[in-house]
Amino acid sequence: MKKVAFDQVLNKYKEVLPNGVFLTTKDDQEINTMTMGWGTTGFIWNQDILMVPVRKSRHTHQLIENSKYFTVSVPLNGQLKKELQFCGTKSGRDYNKIKELNLELAEVKECDVPIIKGNDLHFICKIKYQQDMLLKNLAEDVSEKNYSNQDMHTFYYGEVVAVYKEE
Numbered sequence: 187m188k189k190v191a192f193d194q195v196l197n198k199y200k201e202v203l204p205n206g207v208f209l210t211t212k213d214d215q216e217i218n219t220m221t222m223g224w225g226t227t228g229f230i231w232n233q234d235i236l237m238v239p240v241r242k243s244r245h246t247h248q249l250i251e252n253s254k255y256f257t258v259s260v261p262l263n264g265q266l267k268k269e270l271q272f273c274g275t276k277s278g279r280d281y282n283k284i285k286e287l288n289l290e291l292a293e294v295k296e297c298d299v300p301i302i303k304g305n306d307l308h309f310i311c312k313i314k315y316q317q318d319m320l321l322k323n324l325a326e327d328v329s330e331k332n333y334s335n336q337d338m339h340t341f342y343y344g345e346v347v348a349v350y351k352e353e
């Protein structure tokens with residue numbers, strides 16, 4: 187694995203994000219991953235930032251609440267479709283998705299949350315801020331389309347402490 191600059195991979199990340207990427211969390215000894223199709227990238231507090239939106243109903247929400255880090259693993263070439271589908275429809279409450287899919291994990295030196303091998307890019311992120319969405323602050327069209335059940339997202343802002351490219 188080779189370290190690459192955040193700026194160098196932003197366009198590619200944005201391009202493939204709607205197809206799904208793996209958001210991996212760990213609390214104590216439990217590791218879980220879910221498919222994520224939304225998010226933002228940016229620069230604030232003089233830091234490179236990846237924001238991940240997690241609805242409160244997700245098992246991931248429970249885990250990330252107890253963690254200082256998350257990782258995002260990104261397939262750039264259409265691989266791992268079956269795995270993204272599974273991780274985007276099944277909950278870690280009901281399945282050990284890592285075992286079920288035989289996902290190969292790799293440790294990173296920055297934190298104890300692993301990355302998922304077989305992806306092209308990996309972001310290692312340290313949580314710096316989190317914010318619960320408030321329905322009252324949301325435009326009506328977005329609210330009607332996405333939050334009719336009031337299952338709001340929490341936005342987790344992670345400083346991108348490393349970006350790795352698999353070779």
Ligand SMILES: Cc1cc2nc3c(=O)[nH]c(=O)nc-3n(C[C@H](O)[C@H](O)[C@H](O)COP(=O)(O)O)c2cc1C
Binds near residue numbers: 247
């Ligand atoms: C393509 C795709 C994108 C998704 N994007 C998000 C997302 O950005 N945020 C979110 O909370 N859930 C998203 N989901 C839904 C979760 O992946 C799904 O509810 C998953 O089962 C949650 O797993 P967990 O309960 O183990 O956390 C997406 C699902 C798919 C298929």
